[in-house]
Amino acid sequence: GAGVSQTPSNKVTEKGKYVELRCDPISGHTALYWYRQSLGQGPEFLIYFQGTGAADDSGLPNDRFFAVRPEGSVSTLKIQRTERGDSAVYLCASSASGTWGETQYFGPGTRLLVL
Amino acid sequence: KQEVTQIPAALSVPEGENLVLNCSFTDSAIYNLQWFRQDPGKGLTSLLLIQSSQREQTSGRLNASLDKSSGRSTLYIAASQPGDSATYLCAVRDNYGQNFVFGPGTRLSVLP
16 A cells, blocks of 8 residues: 555544554555554554564553554554553554664554543 | 653744754664654654764755764754644664654644
8 A cells, every 4th residue: 555554543442342453554564563652742662563473562561452463464453451541542653674774654543542 | 771852842933943853862872763743643754764873864954963972863944834833753763672762752833
């Protein structure tokens, strides 16, 4: 595709529910990143995929958060037993190969609100 | 742990002014630094990427400088326009991981 896309653009859920957020990276990009941005803050790193595997998941806040990328393209971020503190904008980015000097291209984000 | 700060948090200027946004980082062992622009409700748009071996990068009215040893970068915007109004984020990629560490951003308003 022309850019990174994310669905849904907005998600409202109730505390305790399960949510899935989807990211479609730029076609052919092997590296994919998830970030979380709270109001008034810069994005915080969650997880990085190289191909199908999670190369670095050190930013996931706890075991309620999980992400997959089974075919090395689309990725899904999954949040179990959502809490109000999970409310944020979840951003996805991709880069061509994940090499050190590359630019990351960001999607528009999914705005998650947990009531 | 790398920490990134940005000053000022918010800035309002009249159209036509030149302005400077500041970014500081605590660990100078960075691989590169990138400036992004974020419009309300939108994702991030890359503006300039500076590798650790470079001192500056220029694109149109934008110029970004990097002083790695002092842990600082500046983004200079010449002849500001109302369309430049957005939040500007600085992010560093250090030598320890693939992810960016972001600053909190500077919210810029350019008044017509």
